[in-house]
Amino acid sequence: MKNNVVLSAKDLSVDFQVRGRQLKAIRHVSLDLKDQEVLAIVGESGSGKSVLTKAFTGMLETNGYISNGTVTYEDKVLSDLKKDKEWDGIRGKGIATIFQDPMTSLDPIKTIGSQIAEVVVKHQKKNAKEAKKIAIDLMERTGIPNAKNRYNEYPFEYSGGMRQRIVIAVALACHPKILICDEPTTALDVTIQAQILELIKDLQKEYHFTTIFITHDLGVVASIADRIAVMYSGQIIELGTCDEIFYDPRHPYTWSLLSSLPQLATEEAGLYSIPGTPPSLYKDIEGDAFAPRNKFAMEIDYKKEPPMFRVSDTHWAKTWLLDPRAPKVEKPALIQNLHDHFVKMMETETTMDFEKGGDAIVIK
CATH class of the missing domain: 4.10.910 (30s ribosomal protein s13; domain 2)
Known part of the structure; x- marks a missing residue:
């Protein structure tokens, strides 16, 4: 994996105006995305995973806006772009997105092949004949059997897993440098999930793009992620390599996410669930946002927000437990080994x- 940065967010905040109130969805996030890596962004629903990446593509809802910080892609400051026309050449060709439900990404009244071909014409500047050939090739590469014969079929004739493969083919037709996968396997059964994950992994090796993989399930990304960013209440609270997050986690919230992996459930104890609920993002959060749900919380956790402590050159965690003055606390026995x-x-x-x-x- 190369170390050069392809996208950088610095002190990024995203707010929404909701019924006359201000909701702070992303709070001062800084993140560098490296060339050809697979970065997984994990966390509970509502933690800000999708909103963060929508800020990278200018796809925030109309009531959302970047209130602080910058997003830079190559030599462009994306956070300065206001109009859709300014995003031409960035959305799709620069940064492409695969969404959770393939049916909302495909036009039900257009044939599968034509939807891929029109993207090829737009982004690769090919004629209709060339675009059809490339579209069929992409269908084959994404695992569609008898692609040539199925070119003129419609989305309703495909299963959920096959439709998601077509959505991936559409994204690849843009020749993106960054591919954002926003929970692309959530609506699929476990067997198809594994196939789609393996497909994305293989295609990345072939096309050399960078991948951001959004999920609420740490177990999903264990086999594909190079690095993992753990989000909670609009902030990245831990960032490290896949091995560091799984085998040497430092934030109590990461401990809780790992403890709730279905693979660790037992007949006696059942499946672990994180107690309490996340804080309201309508209010200013004082101290550590996770403190009310954290049995290891100290007095300072309720008064002062912790900084990002450096664990190693590749590993950072936002918890007062890493302060030299903090008492030594062991991670839960459930995830010790x-x-x-x-x-x-x-x-x-x-x-x-x-x-x-x-x-x-x-x-x-």
Whole structure:
């Protein structure tokens, strides 16, 4: 993975006017996106994941606006752009987005092939004949069987998984440098989820784009992410490599997210759930936003917002527990040996797969 930055957000805040009140959806976020990496943004619903990336593409709702900070892509300051016309050449070709529900991304009265081809004509400047050939090729590359024969079919003739593959093909037709995947597997069953994740991973290697993967489920990104940004109440509260977030998490909220992984549920204890609810974003938050839900919270957590503490060159966490004066607190026992648990789980799956006569799973 290359280290040069392709997109940078500095002290970014996004507000919304809602029924005469101001909602602070993103609060002073700074983030550098590196060339050809897979960055996963995780957190509960309402934490600001989608809003953050909409600020990168100028797709905020009409009542939303950037109230502070900047977003820079290549040599362009995206946060200065106001009109749709100014986004030409950036949306799609520079930064493309795959949304959660493929049916809302496809025109139900246009054929599948024509929807891909028109994007090729617009962004690659090809004629109709060339665009059709490229569209069929993209359909094949995204796993559509008999692509040539299915070119003139309509979205309703495709399953949910196949429609999502077409949405990916449409995005790739733009030749984007950054691909934002906004919970693209949530509406799909587990088997299809795995196929779509593997497809995105393979296509990234082939086309060399950078990926932002948005999800509320840490387990979904374990196999594909290079880095993970954990969001809570409009802020990034922990950022690190995939291994650092899974095996050396430092923020109590990250501990809670990991503890709630379905794979860790037991018959005796059931599935862990995070107590309480996130704070209202209509009000100014004093101290650490997670403090009311954090059993390790100290007095300072209710009075002063913690800074981002450096854990390593690649790992940062926004918690007072990392202050040298804080008492030493161990992460919950449930996630103490997370690596060993995953290895054991994969060994079980491998054994079952062999019993079925399937292929072995390689455990790294």
